[in-house]
Amino acid sequence: MFKINENYLKxxxxxxxxxxxxKVQKFTEENPDKKxxxxxxxxxxxxxxxxxxxxxxxxxxxxxxxxxxxxxAPDLGYEFLRRTIVDNDYxxxxxxxxxxxxxxxxxAKSDSGNIQEIFAVNNKITVCDPVYPxxxxxxxxxxxxxxxxxxxxxxxxxxxxxxxxxTNFAPELPKETxxxxxLCYPNNPTGSTITKEELQKWVDYANKVGAVIIYDAAYEAxxxxxxxxxxxxxxxxxxxxxxxxxxxxxxxxxxxxxxGFTVVPKELKCGEVSLNSLWARRHGxxxxxxPYITQVAGAAIYSAEGKKQIKEQIAYYMKNAEIxxxxxxxxxxSISGGVNAPYIWMETPKKMSSWDFFDYxxxxxxxxxxxxxxxxxxxxxxxxxxxxxxxENTLEAIERIKKL
Amino acid sequence: MFKINENYLKxxxxxxxxxxxxKVQKFTEENPDKKxxxxxxxxxxxxxxxxxxxxxxxxxxxxxxxxxxxxxAPDLGYEFLRRTIVDNDYxxxxxxxxxxxxxxxxxAKSDSGNIQEIFAVNNKITVCDPVYPxxxxxxxxxxxxxxxxxxxxxxxxxxxxxxxxxTNFAPELPKETxxxxxLCYPNNPTGSTITKEELQKWVDYANKVGAVIIYDAAYEAxxxxxxxxxxxxxxxxxxxxxxxxxxxxxxxxxxxxxxGFTVVPKELKCGEVSLNSLWARRHGxxxxxxPYITQVAGAAIYSAEGKKQIKEQIAYYMKNAEIxxxxxxxxxxSISGGVNAPYIWMETPKKMSSWDFFDYxxxxxxxxxxxxxxxxxxxxxxxxxxxxxxxENTLEAIERIKKL
Numbered sequence: 001m002f003k004i005n006e007n008y009l010k011x012x013x014x015x016x017x018x019x020x021x022x023k024v025q026k027f028t029e030e031n032p033d034k035k036x037x038x039x040x041x042x043x044x045x046x047x048x049x050x051x052x053x054x055x056x057x058x059x060x061x062x063x064x065x066x067x068x069x070x071x072x073a074p075d076l077g078y079e080f081l082r083r084t085i086v087d088n089d090y091x092x093x094x095x096x097x098x099x100x101x102x103x104x105x106x107x108a109k110s111d112s113g114n115i116q117e118i119f120a121v122n123n124k125i126t127v128c129d130p131v132y133p134x135x136x137x138x139x140x141x142x143x144x145x146x147x148x149x150x151x152x153x154x155x156x157x158x159x160x161x162x163x164x165x166x167t168n169f170a171p172e173l174p175k176e177t178x179x180x181x182x183l184c185y186p187n188n189p190t191g192s193t194i195t196k197e198e199l200q201k202w203v204d205y206a207n208k209v210g211a212v213i214i215y216d217a218a219y220e221a222x223x224x225x226x227x228x229x230x231x232x233x234x235x236x237x238x239x240x241x242x243x244x245x246x247x248x249x250x251x252x253x254x255x256x257x258x259x260g261f262t263v264v265p266k267e268l269k270c271g272e273v274s275l276n277s278l279w280a281r282r283h284g285x286x287x288x289x290x291p292y293i294t295q296v297a298g299a300a301i302y303s304a305e306g307k308k309q310i311k312e313q314i315a316y317y318m319k320n321a322e323i324x325x326x327x328x329x330x331x332x333x334s335i336s337g338g339v340n341a342p343y344i345w346m347e348t349p350k351k352m353s354s355w356d357f358f359d360y361x362x363x364x365x366x367x368x369x370x371x372x373x374x375x376x377x378x379x380x381x382x383x384x385x386x387x388x389x390x391x392e393n394t395l396e397a398i399e400r401i402k403k404l
Numbered sequence: 405m406f407k408i409n410e411n412y413l414k415x416x417x418x419x420x421x422x423x424x425x426x427k428v429q430k431f432t433e434e435n436p437d438k439k440x441x442x443x444x445x446x447x448x449x450x451x452x453x454x455x456x457x458x459x460x461x462x463x464x465x466x467x468x469x470x471x472x473x474x475x476x477a478p479d480l481g482y483e484f485l486r487r488t489i490v491d492n493d494y495x496x497x498x499x500x501x502x503x504x505x506x507x508x509x510x511x512a513k514s515d516s517g518n519i520q521e522i523f524a525v526n527n528k529i530t531v532c533d534p535v536y537p538x539x540x541x542x543x544x545x546x547x548x549x550x551x552x553x554x555x556x557x558x559x560x561x562x563x564x565x566x567x568x569x570x571t572n573f574a575p576e577l578p579k580e581t582x583x584x585x586x587l588c589y590p591n592n593p594t595g596s597t598i599t600k601e602e603l604q605k606w607v608d609y610a611n612k613v614g615a616v617i618i619y620d621a622a623y624e625a626x627x628x629x630x631x632x633x634x635x636x637x638x639x640x641x642x643x644x645x646x647x648x649x650x651x652x653x654x655x656x657x658x659x660x661x662x663x664g665f666t667v668v669p670k671e672l673k674c675g676e677v678s679l680n681s682l683w684a685r686r687h688g689x690x691x692x693x694x695p696y697i698t699q700v701a702g703a704a705i706y707s708a709e710g711k712k713q714i715k716e717q718i719a720y721y722m723k724n725a726e727i728x729x730x731x732x733x734x735x736x737x738s739i740s741g742g743v744n745a746p747y748i749w750m751e752t753p754k755k756m757s758s759w760d761f762f763d764y765x766x767x768x769x770x771x772x773x774x775x776x777x778x779x780x781x782x783x784x785x786x787x788x789x790x791x792x793x794x795x796e797n798t799l800e801a802i803e804r805i806k807k808l
Contacts, residue, residue, distance in 0.1 A: 001614030002583035003524035004674045008682050015688055043475035053468035056697070057461060063661065064457035070660040071447035106510050106662075106692075113690030117545070120407035137689045141521070179406035210405030256474040256696045257467065258510075270408045278412050284419055285541045286517030288510075291698065292660045293460070 007143045012150065016133060016374035017041055023358070024368055031366075037397040039324075039385045040368040042188065042342070044253045046316060048297075049309035052252060055300035059293035073289030076280065077104025077261070081295045084302045085261060089246070095233035101265050101276060103283055104290050104298075108218045108247035108260040113138040114286075115214055115243060115262065118278040119180055126159035126178035128171045130189055130375030130382070132216070135182040153377040162378040163190060169336055169345070170194065173201070177209045184216040186223060189375045189384045190345040191337015196229045203232065206241035212268070212275070213242040218260075221251030221314055223340045239265035243275070250342065252301045252310055259290055259298045317342050320394040321387035327398035328385075342387040345372070357383050365400040411547045416554065420537060420778035421445055427762070428772055435770075441801040443728075443789045444772040446592065446746070448657045450720060452701075453713035456656060459704035463697035477693030480684065481508025481665070485699045488706045489665060493650070499637035505669050505680060507687055508694050508702075512622045512651035512664040517542040518690075519618055519647060519666065522682040523584055530563035530582035532575045534593055534779030534786070536620070539586040557781040566782040567594060573740055573749070574598065577605070581613045588620040590627060593779045593788045594749040595741015600633045607636065610645035616672070616679070617646040622664075625655030625718055627744045643669035647679070654746065656705045656714055663694055663702045721746050724798040725791035731802035732789075746791040749776070761787050769804040 013019070020040055028036060048056075062068035076082070082102040090097040105111050112134045116125075121143050127135050136158065139145050146157025154160060159178050161171030169192040171183075183202065186193045206213045215232040223230060232242045244263040248254035264276045300306050321338040328335045328346055338344040348357040354371030361367050361383075372382030387394070417423070424444055432440060452460075466472035480486070486506040494501040509515050516538045520529075525547050531539050540562065543549050550561025558564060563582050565575035573596040575587075587606065590597045610617045619636040627634060636646045648667040652658035668680045704710050725742040732739045732750055742748040752761040758775030765771045765787075776786030791798070 002527055002616045002674060004677055004679070004682060005522050005524055008522065008685055009677065011685065041476075045470075045473070045475070047470050047473040048464075048467045050468070053464055056464040056467075060452075060457055060460040060464065063452045063460075064454070066449075066451050069449070069451040069657075071449070072445070072659045109692040110690060118409050118412065120409055123406055134689060141686070141689065212406050253473075253475075255476045256693070258692065258695045270406060273408055273413065275408070278408060281412055281415065282545070285538060285545065286514060288513040288662065289660070291662045291695070293697075294695065 005141065007141050010148050011137060011140055012148050016370070019374075020358075020368065020370065023362065027362055034366045036366050036368060037389065037393045037400075038368045039389050039394065039397055040370045042250070042386050042388060043255050044250065044388050045390055046253055046313050048253055048257065049301070049306065049313060051300045051303060051306040051309055052297045055297045056293055059296035063293065070292040073292055073295065075284045075287070075289055076100070077102065077290060078292070078295045081299045084299050088302050090231060090233060093230055093234055095231050096239075097233060097263055097265065101263055103262045103264065103279060104295060105260045105262060105287070106258045106290050107249060107254075108216065108245050109134060111245050111260055111262045112214075112216060114282065115245070115279070116142055116144065116180070117282060118275060119212070123179035124157060124159060124176075125180045125182065126161060126174050127182045128163045128184070128187070129160040129377060130163065130372055130379030131182070132184060132188050133375065135214070160376070160378075163192070164378050165334075165347070170198070173205055178211055181206060181211050181213045182216070183213055184218070185229075186219040186341035187337075187343075188219065188341070189343055189370065189372065189379065191339075191341035191343035192345070193223065193225075193228050193340040195227050196234060199229050199232060200235045203235040203238045203241060207237050211241065215242050215244045217244055218247035219250055219341050220246065221310070222318065222342055224318065225340055228340055233263070239267045241268065243268065248298050248301070251314065252298070253313060254298075257294060257297065259294050316391065317387045320389060320391060323394050323398055324385050324387060327402060331402045338387065344385045344387070346383050346385065348381050348383055351381065354380055354383055361401070364404055365397070367397045367400060409545065411545050414552050415541060415544055416552050420774070423778075424762075424772065424774065427766065431766055438770045440770050440772060441793065441797045441804075442772045443793050443798065443801055444774045446654070446790050446792060447659050448654065448792050449794055450657055450717050452657055452661065453705070453710065453717060455704045455707060455710040455713055456701045459701045460697055463700035467697060474696040477696055477699065479688045479691070479693055480504070481506065481694060482696070482699045485703045488703050492706050494635060494637060497634055497638055499635050500643075501637060501667055501669065505667055507666045507668065507683060508699060509664045509666060509691065510662045510694050511653060511658075512620065512649050513538060515649050515664055515666045516618075516620060518686065519649070519683070520546055520548065520584070521686060522679060523616070527583035528561060528563060528580075529584045529586065530565060530578050531586045532567045532588070532591070533564040533781060534567065534776055534783030535586070536588060536592050537779065539618070564780070564782075567596070568782050569751070574602070577609055582615055585610060585615050585617045586620070587617055588622070590623040590745035591741075591747075592623065592745070593747055593774065593776065593783065595743075595745035595747035596749070597627065597629075597632050597744040599631050600638060603633050603636060604639045607639040607642045607645060611641050615645065619646050619648045621648055622651035623654055623745050624650065625714070626722065626746055628722065629744055632744055637667070643671045645672065647672065652702050652705070655718065656702070657717060658702075661698060661701065663698050720795065721791045724793060724795060727798050727802055728789050728791060731806060735806045742791065748789045748791070750787050750789065752785050752787055755785065758784055758787055765805070768808055769801070771801045771804060
């Protein structure tokens, strides 16, 4: 008789955003006259940029003609895209990354979830708390996190690094030595970021203790301040300890188009074995390349006109972030984030729980956000709003919250 | 110090098709005047059908306008596509599959590789020999296959079912009871197929011993004969023992566009746990949906005009299959397949090894095929040719082989 992967059964409850969805649906059914504004899930609202639309049309035409039709893409991605990424995202920032260290994928969520496969099951991971749930859940499914302890809302075999107001929303180096360190900057969900000097400390630490950093830089394009690293490879020694995950979802609105990439340096080794070769093997065995048309579209955002259009989209969302930030501040809320990231992290008023505040905001202001506790126990007492709504809705949502 | 997944190190050598690629490259460099014809890899050559091109353009336009822009797709796929699949691929064939049993993905290779994750590591798999390498490799990476024994070209903990001329290229029910049974019909690489009665025996067997069948039906559209099941759910009892994997790659030329789906019936259970819920959890955690534009394109092939165009493409390739089949027969070769599948499986002449025949065909006829031994030890002495080339090249390749 076949047996299932019992690790799946250890996963607690349903996914955060499906719980939110159900609550919102119930409220809408009971209050059909109320206009709900959603600033919860991190999904973009602006249409694809004109350069992207044009590139997609062009690539579709190529696929419709025998002479230019493309079958299977190269496993690791087309060289035209990988070269563009190397030149723009790495060389231009002084980071020496080679083309064969770039792996094109169907998005950062897949890569974030799959990357743990190349590590041993008995490796111990450390994550920030609160955290993007995929890092933990994918490790839990692989049996790497021990058991879930409902009372503590934590897994028995994970090193948690609390990121609260007390730590200035930054993790401290863990006391227990981890094997794999997940870092996400600019951070989802807190919107916080890290200076180059601070990140260098993590790189030095990882190299010293022999840990690998999985560096999720999906929100890199939202960095607005100086001295905030755009890639971990700006730090010295990062190539021997860090994997970087990048996305086209939030900088170019590809959430429904799907494209991302992961950088695995050849110098990153366990004994004689390069993690680059392991990831190449995984990519070659369980993935069949990202679509040609999507890769052409991805490359288009690196053209001069593409960069301009993408910058405008990001400016649009960051204007929303400013509205939320300044509006909440004016209303007396304690907030952080929203400067180098499209997320604003607020303290709930009057020590309300995250979910109580969710219900309060939904019923009183008809605004949907995300309860901080959904991202981990240290998120309790916090709440996330995103800048990905429309300008008009964002403005109205904040006006409503101000009136509460 | 972090440790790697050591199962990866057990994987033998490089991927079959990269070895072939290197051999062909070397020959081309040394013989720049020779015109190579590639009938090796199973990649399509016809451009996307006009309905698909039109659907893609339309969907791209939607993505370029605020009012119709789409962000994250539903994890399991858009309902318009899942409903179309249910109606056309299942209801129309008398198979009672529900919409929430269909999971849209970025292709059958990802699904074939990932499906093993929902099973326990100590489950024992059985595969045909020869076999599509992804089934074994993905299980090997998960530590489910024991050790690789180079002498035998086999893994110590896999039940192999030889499919040779002696067995009429069909597997026999294994003597040792497996937990997970991989079946692929129409078969890659042998091009053989199975009758409904024969498949019913497998379904009955799986239900009896408590095994799960992973049924890869990627080549379903190539079935030309009566009494060959298009889906395993035509068999009674299949919903309590079978998962079916389907592809848009070979029926609609999506190898470079990427779309597939997997059917996991809710009745398929281990104790109280439905595999449907486990696969939904995997999909929701490590995948973020197939692109909207691709799903619209996929739905287009089910329109009346779409069906017509796709049928023409398949007829084009099956004409090639006939040319190969009849040409090789006329030249005295012993062949099978090519009737319900785009693959022709030939015995090498004069008991040549598969790789010797590969070299012989490459150097004497400048034709590239795939050595049968690359698909498993029982493929030794066989050779695969594909019908996915152009008509002109296929004709010329067979003329050259005839003259040898």
